Amino acid sequence: MNLRPASAHDAVSRWVNGILLIFTLLGLGFGSWLSRLPAVRDHVGASTFEMSVYGLCLAVGSLVGLMLSGRTISKLGSRRALALGVVAQAIAMPLATTLIWSGALIPGLAVLFCYGFAFSTSDVAMNVSGASAERALGKPRLPLMHAGFSLGSVSAMGIGALAEMWSIPVPVHLTAVFLLIVVVGGFSLRLIPPDSETSGADAATPVTTHSGPIPLPVPAEAAAASAAAHPIRPHSPWRDPRILLVGLIAMSMSLAEGTAADWLPLSLADGRGLANEVGALMLGIFYVSMTGTRLVGSMILSRFGRVPVLRGGAILCGIGVVIVILAPVTWGIVIGTLMWGVGCALGFPVGISAAADNPKTAVRDVAAVSAIAYTAMLVGPMAFGFLGEHIGLLTAFWALVGIALLSAFVAGAAREPKRDPETERPRPAPQAPPAA
Structure with a gap:
């Protein structure tokens, strides 16, 4: 029932x-x-x-x-x-x-x-x-x-x-x-x-009374011959350009988050001469801005949609990083830190939503995007530490600006799937054609 x-x-x-x-x-x-x-x-x-x-x-x-x-x-x-x-x-x-x-x-x-x-x-x-x-x-x-x-x-x-x-x-x-x-x-x-x-199950898909074309039975021999002539390769998110681009978006914003968590206080202490407690306060401001943005993120996404939110967030993050690098006064650094946190807050969760658009492949697609994003969050800050050792952490942050702008450029890959006019349910996201 x-x-x-x-x-x-x-x-x-x-x-x-x-x-x-x-x-x-x-x-x-x-x-x-x-x-x-x-x-x-x-x-x-x-x-x-x-x-x-x-x-x-x-x-x-x-x-x-x-x-x-x-x-x-x-x-x-x-x-x-x-x-x-x-x-x-x-x-x-x-x-x-x-x-x-x-x-x-x-x-x-x-x-x-x-x-x-x-x-x-x-x-x-x-x-x-x-x-x-x-x-x-x-x-x-x-x-x-x-x-x-x-x-x-x-x-x-x-x-x-x-x-x-x-x-x-x-x-x-x-x-x-x-x-x-x-x-x-x-x-x-x-x-x-x-x-x-069950992988790919949609628990809330409603039952519809719409009847489509009645499929005709296909002889077993014909089905076997068709399968042999056109073998179906198992789905791999690593061969799907859309999932890789969504992973790039999640990676960029996760890298911005992880780099701030690891290096923001130290970069301000060394590069701007701020006291350690002020650097710690800046990190607190970063986390508060990011958490607050995620709390209202559902409302923002419902109002504007994924692509404008991702693109605007990436640009805001990049501008915030530039201000942190260049601002000569503390209040300017506060503004830059707020923009950095707000800008990168929604990249990862929206990337996960986009990866799960196709219910049939959602498990492996989400796993792939998560692996890309978390690897960046874990390993990326180490690379920034190595780079900062040679050119200074604030100077190394310029790489984050370029990565954020790249994320803004490819934000269209996370676009919501079109809705089926007959069922009002989202259609699965398009998949890359199988390789020959």
Whole structure:
């Protein structure tokens, strides 16, 4: 029996809320680890190089998970992959911190690698399910979901500060946080419909009474001969020019975000002579502007559409970076930082929405765009650090301006698919023709 329209809408709304909770919980978990890194360093007496090894193990695990996430989620389904990923994170992070805290460094780093793998797989799965929920709702919601991740991370910083003030050991703190994540995550997953587990399923596609042409039966021999003459290659997002361009858009804005997170305070301290606390304040301004933009991003996208938002955001980001590089006064740097954060805020979530336009290939397309964007966010800032070592960080930021303008130039690749006038549902995004 079919659901009534109101009931179907309520189910999709619950789905959106469930994924929003998952985004927030994953931000809380990852932010909790970041918030206690100074305490871990002080307890084990690690050097800066040793702490970078911790980050490298987690990053490598994340990259491996991203590369395999398309196959993993296609096989398990997004909800099951999320369930396993949340449980794996809840086991891996407390265990990793306990091992490192007790001096068992090598096993701790191995488990930290596993956490990175589970985290990135869960990240792609929640983006796939979030994009499907957004498509079913018919309204943009991924910016709001990514704002939930940011709010979870910010909340984790506050909780971490309290844990530090009360001298709570890191393993105890993170065990409590991830126990909460498992409990609330279990409730959130119940809001996600099982239909979303099948790759490419559209849980909210309505049943229509429209009858199209009646297909005539094709003899088995003729079907086999046709298949042999025209073999169908399995879909690969890496051969789809549109997905690669969407990945370039997400990569550009993720690189702008990651570079600001890693280098903005230091670049202002070294290049403009600002105090360390002022540089930290600028980073806070950047994050507030980015999170605020994502909170209202759904409304902005509904009003203007993807391409103008992406193009305008990329140009605004580029102008903001130029102002940060050139502004001789603090208030000018504040304006530039605000423009930088607002401009790059919607690039990644809108890129994920665009990658999921075709329900039949959404899982692997979203995984590919996520892999491109997260690789840029993880590896790109390291390249800027190397470049900044030779020419200065502020000078190195000129490369971000060029990348942002390139993103604006190719923004048309993320255009919304045309709607079918008979069903009022979005048509799948065009695919590249198969290679000969």
